[in-house]
Amino acid sequence: MKHAVQVTVLGQQYTVKTAADPCEVRKVAAFVNERVAEVTLGNKVVDTLNIAVLALMNLAGAHLRMQEEMAEDQGMQGRLEGLIRRLDDVCPESCSAGSGSPPGSEES
Numbered sequence: 001m002k003h004a005v006q007v008t009v010l011g012q013q014y015t016v017k018t019a020a021d022p023c024e025v026r027k028v029a030a031f032v033n034e035r036v037a038e039v040t041l042g043n044k045v046v047d048t049l050n051i052a053v054l055a056l057m058n059l060a061g062a063h064l065r066m067q068e069e070m071a072e073d074q075g076m077q078g079r080l081e082g083l084i085r086r087l088d089d090v091c092p093e094s095c096s097a098g099s100g101s102p103p104g105s106e107e108s
Contacts, residue, residue, distance in 0.1 A: 010036055010048050035059055 004015050005022045007029035016025055032055065039054040 009033060010052060012048075 002017050002019050003022055004017050005025040006013060006015050007026060008014070009029050009032050018025055035055045035058055036051055039051055039058060043054070
């Protein structure tokens with residue numbers, strides 16, 4: 001069911017019709033306003049379109065960096081899973097049962 005949620009972004013009031021939770025929509029608007037404030041803090045830009053574009057560029061850059069990090073993490077996870085499989089192939093079940101000694105070592 002869609003709700004009409006009123007938010008203010010860049011001093012302009014908007015009515016957003018969405019099935020999303022109204023609190024989530026307000027959080028998104030607050031996040032956008034925070035990014036806009038960051039952009040305007042260090043710049044003398046007064047045109048709202050330029051402010052919006054700069055904020056969007058910052059958000060897009062952060063999004064792309066996060067995507068790259070996720071891809072790296074997935075690659076690392078794949079490598080770790082491969083190493084675990086190799087260890088499982090080398091080490092019999094009794095080894096993983098926790099004898100405490102590596103294979104081939106003598107226990108006292």
